[in-house]
Amino acid sequence: MLKIYFEKVNHGIKLEKPKYETSFSSGMDLKAAINQTVEIKVDEIKLIPSGIKLIIPQGYEGQIRSRSGLALNFGIVVLNSPGTIDSDYRGEIGVILKNHGKSVFQIEPGMRIAQLVFASVIKCTMEETKINSFETQRSNKGFGSTGLKLRDNDD
Secondary structure, eight states: OOOOEEEEOTTSOOOOOOOBSSTTOSSEEEEOOOSSOEEEOTTOEEEEEOSEEEEOOTTEEEEEEOOHHHHHHHOEEETTSSEEEOTTOOSOOEEEEEEOSSSOEEEOTTOEEEEEEEEEOOOOOOOOOOOOTTSSSSTTOOSSTTTSOOTTOOO
């Protein structure tokens, strides 16, 4: 099992360390390290501190993802989902939340606001070449071309 070191940041409330809620969970919940309620108005974006710093081993990244219940029930999502935490970042983890819902949403101190998933990173090199767009059946068609009727497509 991968070992991730963390440090609590002193400004927030006393939070438990991130943990998996069940033995089959893919992500650990990140909590709001705030001392008072924060409101996110409709269409507003807020950066919410998590209260932790991480040491992620080289070759891995942390990914911050929306919590499905907040997204479905309130329209609260991680704006740059998944947000990437590089292995050389040592600052406090912040969660960028946006309210796509229909009413003001309140983030309470210690509230579970996002998921943290760790993944391995594959490094590659880029080599320039000429690409034949017509060597595959899909060709250069995108944006739903394998299942949706496209507006400017005769097919």
